[in-house]
Amino acid sequence: MLMIAAILIPMIAGTVISVTTATDRMKKILYACTVIVTDMAAIAAAIDGGTLRLGEMAEGVSLIFRADTISRCFLAVALLLYTVVLFYSFEYMKMEERIPTFYAFYLVSMGALIAECFAGNLVTLYLSFEFLTLTSMPLVLHERTKEAVAAGLKYLFYSVAGAMMGLLAIFFVYHYAKDPNLFVYGGFLDPSKYAGAENILYAAVLAGIVGFGAKAGMYPLHGWLPTAHPIAPAPASALLSAMIAKGGVLAVIRLVYFAVGAQTLRGTWVQLAWTCLALLTILMGSTMAFSEEVLKKRLAYSTVSQISYIMLGLSLLTEEGLRGGLLHVFSHACAKGCLFLVAGVFIYKLKIRRVTELMGIGRLMPLTLLCFTAASISLVGIPPMGGFTSKWAIATAAMDSGTGIFEVLGPVVLLISALLTAGYLLPVMVDGFFPGGVTGTENAEKAEPNALMLIPMFILCAGSLLVGVFGNSFMSGLTF
DSSP: OHHHHHHHHHHHHHHHHHHSOOOHHHHHHHHHHHHHHHHHHHHHHHHHOOEEEEEEEETTEEEEEEOOHHHHHHHHHHHHHHHHHHHHHHHHGGGSSOHHHHHHHHHHHHHHHHHHHHBOSHHHHHHHHHHHHHHHHHHHTTTOOHHHHHHHHHHHHHHHHHHHHHHHHHHHHHHTBSOTTSOOTTOOBOHHHHTTOHHHHHHHHHHHHHHHHTTTTOTTSOTHHHHHHHHSOHHHHHHIIIIITHHHHHHHHHHIIIIIOHHHHTTSHHHHHHHHHHHHHHHHHHHHHHTOOBHHHHHHHHHHHHHHHHHHHHHTOSHHHHHHHHHHHHHHHHHHHHHHHHHHHHHHHHOOOBGGGGTTHHHHOHHHHHHHHHHHHHHHTOTTSHHHHHHHHHHHHHHTSOOTTHHHHHHHHHHHHHHHHHHHHHHHHHHHHOOOSOOSOTTOOOOOOOHHHHHHHHHHHHHHHHHHHHHHHHHHTOOO
């Protein structure tokens, strides 16, 4: 029952605390206690393992939760992000209204994401995926301006449309399955059932990949990301980019590697289409980020590109590609979460939103800009940060994948994207620390945020460094 406790504690406690008449200080203490207790319950459930069946929803369709290697990987990232961002938000949200509502949906969405991590079959995964969309959408439209409402609705429509495509894939996978009630690495399809109907199965699976990929920002359903991220409060943007968007990645992994089976799709036109879409998204996101002047929107386009690094690794349909993709889940979460928190500091302290306004910002916020620098170096792929390790793993997996032209094209696109990433992130650091002229900040007082905002950013930077140093050793020890 530890899994159910980890799912329900934040949902129930977050809602109850938000509607009480306790003081703001007391509510913050209770929110923090709720997240810490949730972390402990989720970690205990992940360590304990096992399978939990909650009953049959329809004939042959059960609601199942299970802890395995994939659950633990995504859960580790989710708990880290939700915990550090919570403490950061205690300071940032002072500038916002409707604070109890924000925290209610913050904690409910945490429970939904934990449920998706622990999902043991496709039906449970789909229900958790949809619930995550519904509970995270209010975080996007929190400010309730016309732009915020439009961004929230766009996020909802894209995610629900994508989930419908995923549901189509689930229908066909269940129809052709031996026993669909539990994920199995390598898949559980019965070849005799889809013999002669391979292309129908392939089309359904590709629809599922594209549909679930919508939340991950993969082309052609990527449009919600650059719209929603700049509008949402910085804590919500950090969660959306660093973790919630990866709910789509988790769904794709479960569909391809634990339901259909990578071997079933290897060498088919599904793999060709998927790899092409991933490469296209990488280049498109990097190019759009390079020309964007609004910092949070630049980071949103960067997320479109960076998460498709994971999709590229997965599309190779090899265990090495899966390991490289999972490694980038960790490295990107730490780096991009930190960058959005830094962008939030610029907004909270100085009302700065555009890149051109950051000239000489290092004089005012040296520690904040240091965090921006460390996270940027990771995203570019410079050692010893996590981005280098994960991109190296993906590039190596591509060269060993036996996918023909993609053995060369994959690493080449990764290198081009890395150069573009350096072009849109590193100049911010250089202009911030070395403006090269009079900027108006020489005599200004330091504007560093307090520890509630600084410590979470440093923790994420440290996480990125740990991924870079120990990531390969950790991934090589995983068994699926």
